[in-house]
Amino acid sequence: MSSTTVSASGLSLHYGRIRALEDVELRLGPGVTGLLGPNGAGKTTLLRVLATAVPADRGSFTVLGHDPGSARGRQEVRRSLGYLPQTPGFHPDFTAFEFVDYVAILKELTDRAGRHREVRRVLEEVDLGEVRGRRMRKLSGGMRQRVALAAALVGDPGFLVLDEPTVGLDPEQRMRFRELIARAGEGRTVLLSSHQTEDVAMLCHRVLVMAGGRIRFDGTPAELTARAAGRVWSGAERDPGAKAGWRTGTGFFRHVGDPPPGADLVEPSLEDGYLLVLDGLDGLDAEAAA
Numbered sequence: 001m002s003s004t005t006v007s008a009s010g011l012s013l014h015y016g017r018i019r020a021l022e023d024v025e026l027r028l029g030p031g032v033t034g035l036l037g038p039n040g041a042g043k044t045t046l047l048r049v050l051a052t053a054v055p056a057d058r059g060s061f062t063v064l065g066h067d068p069g070s071a072r073g074r075q076e077v078r079r080s081l082g083y084l085p086q087t088p089g090f091h092p093d094f095t096a097f098e099f100v101d102y103v104a105i106l107k108e109l110t111d112r113a114g115r116h117r118e119v120r121r122v123l124e125e126v127d128l129g130e131v132r133g134r135r136m137r138k139l140s141g142g143m144r145q146r147v148a149l150a151a152a153l154v155g156d157p158g159f160l161v162l163d164e165p166t167v168g169l170d171p172e173q174r175m176r177f178r179e180l181i182a183r184a185g186e187g188r189t190v191l192l193s194s195h196q197t198e199d200v201a202m203l204c205h206r207v208l209v210m211a212g213g214r215i216r217f218d219g220t221p222a223e224l225t226a227r228a229a230g231r232v233w234s235g236a237e238r239d240p241g242a243k244a245g246w247r248t249g250t251g252f253f254r255h256v257g258d259p260p261p262g263a264d265l266v267e268p269s270l271e272d273g274y275l276l277v278l279d280g281l282d283g284l285d286a287e288a289a290a
């Protein structure tokens with residue numbers, strides 16, 4: 001199937017008794033897919049496995065038809081992907097150009113002139129052509145993150161793995177970064193992990209929710225939002241029966257959970273749906289741990 005870039009089956013990875021990944025089945029195609037989940041859900045582990053930074057204990061996957069099970073396949077997978085890790089290690093004295101060039105060397109772009117052209121191209125792509133000579137330590141957090149994205153784009157990979165790229169960015173920088181992710185997702189498969197439900201609502205055509213090493217939801221952002229249809233309401237008083245409730249700027253309380261009879265229902269958000277998916281797992285996790 002040409003529209004499948006990544007196909008994974010039965011991926012599991014345990015750290016001692018911690019089940020960081022448990023039997024993950026996954027197919028990814030072009031566009032931006034969001035990966036949501038609470039701390040410790042296994043998101044980074046899944047991204048690291050797919051980026052071939054760490055091998056799974058069990059299961060297998062392919063990227064653009066290449067199987068990282070063999071050394072040759074692993075090399076092909078690495079050539080096909082770009083990875084922006086959670087904490088990209090920058091050398092503060094490198095310029096933006098030098099940093100991306102260094103990554104390009106690691107990606108085996110050996111022809112110097114061609115490599116330098118590619119470095120300039122990806123820096124232009126993230127709108128940093130002008131500051132390519134500036135040292136990393138002189139760049140803002142948002143710019144540094146864009147340099148890391150440029151490095152991931154070296155070689156025009158078909159699969160882009162982005163681990164919480166908008167963390168720590170101010171709202172304006174985050175918007176700017178969203179534009180770049182959306183652009184990168186045109187005709188390319190992007191897997192984006194985030195704690196920002198807003199990033200997912202605004203960028204992604206598909207969303208996965210992970211918890212306890214498993215994928216617990218797989219659908220469109222609209223489908224995730226629809227999980228909370230009829231379960232968000234507004235009232236003048238705090239409802240102690242709600243799973244979540246807070247007073248908003250209007251002075252009214254916004255509640256999520258099972259509404260009391262006659263409650264004034266309000267439009268749910270993707271975050272409400274996400275909260276309810278996780279909430280529905282409480283019983284399951286207790287079962288799994290037993």
Ligand SMILES: Nc1ncnc2c1ncn2[C@@H]1O[C@H](COP(=O)(O)OP(=O)(O)OP(=O)(O)O)[C@@H](O)[C@H]1O
Binds near residue numbers: 015018046
């Ligand atoms: N190298 C490691 N050694 C031991 N345990 C680990 C290791 N890496 C991850 N874990 C554990 O595996 C589980 C999944 O971690 P992971 O970092 O993948 O979650 P996450 O969803 O990315 O969380 P966060 O949102 O906090 O980054 C956690 O319980 C974590 O403590």
